[in-house]
Amino acid sequence: MIRQLEVDGVPTLLAPAAGPVRAGLVFRVGVADETLARRGVTHLLEHLALAPLGLLDHDANGMTEALFSSFVVRGGPEEVVAFLNTVCGNLCEPPTDRIDVEREILGVEESGRPRGSLGRLPLWRHGARDHGLVSYPEYGLPGITGDDVREWAASRFTRGNAVLFLTGDEVPRGLRLPLPEGERRPVPTPSSALPHTPxxxxxxxxxxxxxxxxxxxxxxxxxxxxxxxxxxxxxxxxxxxxxxxxxxxxxxxxxxxxxxxxxxxxxxxxxxxxxxxxxxxxxxxxxxxxxxxxxxxxxxxxxxxxxxxxxxxxxxxxxxxxxxxxxxxxxxxxxxxxxxxxxxxxxxxxxxxxxxxxxxxxxxxxxxxxxxxxAPTFSEDSVEGKAHQGRDDHSQLIVGDDGVTVADGEAVATVRYADCAALLVWPDGARRLIGHDGIVVHVEPNLFEPVPDLAVVDQAVAADRHVTLPARPDDAIPPPPPEVGRLSRMVRSVRETGNTVTAWLSATLLDPGR
The missing domain is CATH 3.30.830.10 (Metalloenzyme, LuxS/M16 peptidase-like)
Structure with a gap:
């Protein structure tokens, strides 16, 4: 039988079991609560909460899922108490001096994570927001600051947004959960990128x-x-x-x-x-x-x-x-x-x-x-604005007051600024707009003439949706004219996932995910 009680105001579930104590502190916050431009903040905070624990002699871990974040432990009563007390302390005062180190670790974890076809199902159903965000890389990591982490912890990792579970006959002596007060967070309403089903x-x-x-x-x-x-x-x-x-x-x-x-x-x-x-x-x-x-x-x-x-x-x-x-x-x-x-x-x-x-x-x-x-792979309409002809002679870029379109014949990709989930910014001038519906417009300025001034794009997209990325290697940047010559990359799709674009609408021979 599962008993319900409280520890420090946190709802607690207790069930009998033999062997070491199994415990978990679960919060109603996950990837679906983030935005694409800040994707990764929950995972980063999970790492920061665990990092000061160092090497442990018992099983312990953290997990960041679509809707939940968990800290789990298996060991003796004293080990469980020490683990949970320490995690709560680190959530109240995150060790932000470790952000750079943990960011690097998360980058390694990301690069080694397989991104198969099944992982793309949320993107195709929901697009680039709420429940669809689990299909995307942690784009927000480069720009997340200590203040961002502290605000996220104070508003999401709270007493009112947590549940503790334990095995055993009683709560281990000395267990405290010194979490800040806060409200239970509702589950994000699932969006849909599908006009029709099936x-x-x-x-x-x-x-x-x-x-x-x-x-x-x-x-x-x-x-x-x-x-x-x-x-x-x-x-x-x-x-x-x-x-x-x-x-x-x-x-x-x-x-x-x-x-x-x-x-x-x-x-x-x-x-x-x-x-x-x-x-x-x-x-x-x-x-x-x-x-x-x-x-x-x-x-x-x-x-x-x-x-x-x-x-x-x-x-x-x-x-x-x-x-x-x-x-x-x-x-x-x-x-x-x-x-x-x-x-x-x-x-x-x-x-x-x-x-x-x-x-x-x-x-x-x-x-x-x-x-x-x-399922839609292209947009139904284009924006009106200044046209830039692709150097492949058949693609066209349109930069308008309300969005950006890249077209190649009947294949059209449009992202409007108001519906832009993230604007990826490279120092060399390349830009990638990812719409809430998952449609992607990638722009390599050197491949259009006249060369577009994308400052209007930067200004039109809200600052909290900008993601500034590191410089790309020289061989990943298409050279300016006249060296470019004729290009002939054809359009296949404009949905993005993983670390690369599965296929995107742009007159370029390089992989913009590099």
Whole structure:
């Protein structure tokens, strides 16, 4: 049974468990609360809170997620007390003298983090804000100051915005949580970069993936299990198209949950994989769900709840639930909800998932034949302003009073200043505007004539959206005329993610992500 109490005014969850104490201090703040231009401030503060601890003889770590930041520890009661007391002290008075060191460490961490196709799903659904920010690099790190860190800590890492969880029979003696007062932060309202769903986008990876948003409920948990069984049966056992098939279910903090599924394939079977994946979704959507699959999925969930330390294992999620206003339910309630799920309930979830679906398909393939709309990769309109002809003779840059457009034939990318999530600024004059919808306009001044004066862009975009980046190496900067000559880079897409632009609309031969 999970007991609810308080420690220093912080809601606390306590569950019995054998062995060392497991504890975590969870805050309702994460990447989705940032802006693109200040992306990374939460992660930086997490590092600063842990750095003074040095080397520890027990397990301890910090995590920055989309909606939550956590500090977790496993050890003896005295070790847990020392860890949590120290973390709280560092959050109250961040050791800002370590910002430069931790910034370098975060840069190394960023460069080593894989950014696969699945990591781009939030960007395509939400764009370059709130829940979509997890797809982007930590652009804000170079410009974050000590004052920025202190303000973020004082307003987000507070007593009112935290929940503590612990295993054991009692709260360890001497535990204090000296956090500042503050209010509970609401979950950011998810934005949408998709005009219509179901939608799809294509990517170079050899897999098919589904991202859907459904109401949070037991039936959706069970449906994730049913979907995995159906995909495994169809794509691996029957057709031999896939080796790895998996599904996932994650609450989003606002009475909804993310339902995901993916399957991989060899390069020569990707077309067949897409067809089989879509057919499986359609089979479930029209209600062809076997009672036996429902029974197996429910039984597996009930088995997990039967573990002797099931309550202790649930503590991290229960802390997140409490922070987002969801009740902490006991095991009997969860078992009853699972047992009550019917096949008709699963059919309803299948239809809901199909209606909100975002499908990732391998590069070169489409899914419009199956009723999915292509997610936008270009803008619908252009700005009016001064035109600059590209030196490739077919692209054009337009700098207007309300935004910037780069066009190449019918392919158009526009970012308006009011909708600019971040303006990346290089000392050599290059600029990249990233719109809230994820559309990117990258401008290399040397590649247009007359050479544009981008001072109007700098002045028009709000200062808190500017990101000043280090100088690029000489070979990354296109030379001025007449050395440039004719260029012929074609437009493929203007969505950006990871450390590079997947493809962008600009008359340039270099990779602007370098």
């Amino acid at each position: 939608a799809y986008f294509s990517d170079g990876a050899g897999l098919v993936a589904l991202d859907a948003v459904v109401a949070r409920r037991a039936a959706a948990v069970v449906y994730a299990g049913v979907l995995e069984r159906e995909l495994f049966r169809a794509l691996r056992q029957e057709e031999g198209l896939s080796y790895q098939v998996a599904t996932g279910y994650q609450p989003l903090g606002d009475a909804t949950a993310s339902l995901r599924a993916f399957a991989d394939s060899s390069p020569d079977r990707q077309d067949a994989l897409l067809g089989g994946f879509v057919d499986t979704l359609a089979t479930l959507r029209v209600g062809r769900i076997a009672r036996a699959d429902r029974d197996v999925a429910v039984a597996r969930r009930l088995e997990a709840l039967a573990h002797p330390e099931a309550d202790a294992d649930r503590l991290p999620q229960c802390a997140r639930d409490l922070l987002t206003g969801a009740p902490v339910r006991d095991l009997d309630e969860l078992r009853a909800e699972l047992a009550a799920v019917t096949v008709d309930d699963l059919r309803e979830v299948a239809r809901e998932a199909a209606a909100s679906a975002l499908l990732l398909v391998p590069a070169g393939l489409r899914a419009d034949w199956a009723g999915f709309s292509a």
